Amino acid sequence: MEKHLANILRIGLFGSIISLLLFTAFKPKSPAPLKVFILAGQSNMVGHGELEKGDRGNLNNLVENDEKEEYQHLVNEKGDWKVREDVFIYFNHQEKIHTGGLTVGYGANENTIGPELEFGNVVGDHFDEDVLIIKTAWGGKSLAVDFFPPGDPMNIKPPLAAGDTGYFYVQMISIVNEVLGQLEDRVPSYKGQGYEIMGFGWHQGWNDRINQEANDAYRENMIRFIKEVRKDLGVPKLPFVMATTGMSGWDETHPRALSLMEAQLAVADLPEFMGNVKVVDTRDFWRDVHDSPANQSYHWNRNAESYFLIGKSMGESMIDILKPCFMIRAENT
Known part of the structure; x- marks a missing residue:
């Protein structure tokens, strides 16, 4: 009888250990809601920073000549590109879904990066909770037409195809809502703990800066864009x-390049945007070109350092905006 009881206890203990291991293997970094960030824009948000091409300015070269150790967190002890297990990304590019742990290769192809790489590392290091980045970006798109918020669907003709005003704005919002409805499939650690849309990142402007009419309207269009995104995502003060x-x-x-940058920088001066909108001057x-993989100015000469620094600065700026929000939440709890 004692032997039989001991066997039962051993089996029970073994089962408890197995259950604990299974639970731990799929346990999120924190039981608190998943932190969601949206990155959007045109080709420079898509990302053309080279991993290997060229003698200078590619990411391999930056890692290998990293005297200040600014890039070592991108690789593991074997020198392979690190894949984060607490930051996930979704990017539907050219009708192909790219998703998984954050690493290199979420740019225009598997050999490129965009701002998402270091943006994801910055926000991922900041939060105890797991992070999901939803990237919605398409090359050659303007704010004046493609991303222009269509407004009340009851009063306008809905955009039905590329080229229609607001078509890619609608696509952007639709993709975000679609991904938020399938988190169990996109984030392995997601176990129904809920989510919070924490912030929105935007890198775009080329198509508007080469068109005078679009250039002149950029500031007002951007103000409307921010307000409509916040309304459509249900987050009134979305950073x-x-x-x-x-x-x-x-x-x-x-002149057009300078005036468009001035319009972008001026957006944050709107009183209602103070403290919840921040603009990064990327100059x-x-x-x-002599320090870069290509002579392609509209794609930052395909220089990986440029895209890395843009993402880093966007991530740090996002954290700066979010800190006061967390302080207000803490005071109200």
């Missing part, structure tokens, strides 16, 4: 970070 179209750096002299992140 918003914009990276300017700073290609060519401080040597830029073209410091420009790298000359």
Whole structure:
């Protein structure tokens, strides 16, 4: 009888250990709600920073010549690209879904990066909870037409195809809502703990800066865009970070380029945006063609350092905006 009882206890203990291991294997970093960030824009949010191409300015080169150890967190002890298990990404690019743990290769192809890489590392390091980044970006799109919020669907003709005003705005919102409805499939650790839409990141401007009419309307269009995004996502004061179209750096002299950057920087001065909208001036992140993989100014010369620094600055700016929000929440609890 004692032997039989001992066997039962051993089986029970073994089963408890197995259950504990299974629970731990799929346990989220924190039981608190998943933190969700949205990144949107045109081709420079898609990302064209090279991993290997070129002699200078690719990510491999930056890691190998990293005297200040600014890039070592991107690789593991074997020197392979690190894949985060607490930050996840979703990017539907050219009708192909790219999803999984945050790592390199979520740019225009598997050999490129965009701002999402270091943005994800910054916010992922900040939060105890797991993070999901939903990236919605398409090349060659303007705010004046493609991303222009269509407004009340009862009073306008809905955008039905690419080229219709507001078509990619509608696509952006639809993708976000679709992913939020299938979190169990997109985030392995998601166990119904809920989610919070924490912030929105925007990097776009080329198509508006080469068109005078779009250029002139950019500030007002951006104000409307932010307000409509907040309304459509149901987050009235959703933190918003914009990276300017700073290609060519401080040597830029073209009037339209300068006026568009001025319009972007001015958006944060609106009284109702104070403290919840921040604009990153990206001109410091420009790298000359001789230090880059390609001569392609509209894609930051495909320089991985530029995209890394844009993402890093956007992430740090996002955290700066979020800190007061958390302080207010703490005071109210």
